[in-house]
Amino acid sequence: MPSPAELSFERDIKPLFREKDRNSMLSFFDLYDHADVSKHADAIIGSLLAGRMPCDGAWPEDQLEKLQKWIDLGKPA
Template sequence: MATPEAPSFELDIQPLFNQRDQEAMLIQFDLWNVEDVRDFAPEILATLESGRMPCYGSWPDEQVQLFKRWMDGGMPE
């Protein structure tokens, strides 16, 4: 179960990525696969923070911070 300190991938992070995001990134990794997102988490975070991802507009800061908290919390499934 997710807590404020450690969001879970399944409940909190994966739902942030829609099908369009997932399909656009499949050439590199699968945004709906926890192992892929763990492997690329630093790059995903940097791209989210820069506003270059997703392609249709930046995430609100609270969503970027949720992704960061997930990383900082050990990236639980």
Template sequence: MAHDSTGFETDIKPLFREKDRESMLRYFDLWSYDDVSRHADRILARLRHGSMPCDGAWPEAQVNLFQQWTESGKRQ
């Protein structure tokens, strides 16, 4: 469940699997707070569209958690 203390290390990073990270490494590192924070708007757009990850869309709850994290200040 999304909450005000949603953090990258505890809540967001675990959403990205190793294969997600590997497929995106040429662009940015999904396990890097700085990279995900910097590209959060683009990542969220792809998650909402269902084009990320490439093997199937995230459940709505996970997309909403990522969006909540971006809107609440991208806590590390």
């Protein structure tokens, strides 16, 4: 299994979320905040996989895999 150092929230995960994604979710949580994304990670990946998020088109497979790997690694900062 890869080490947590291979992925970081700031470098690898935060850039996956666009400013308009963040703005549309701010009333619930902040997609640019490690603690918020960590707390809601299961719901976020579930919404992405189900096509409910983002509302303007599905994420590419490589981005979904990166987010899932980050979750599996324990959501490193």
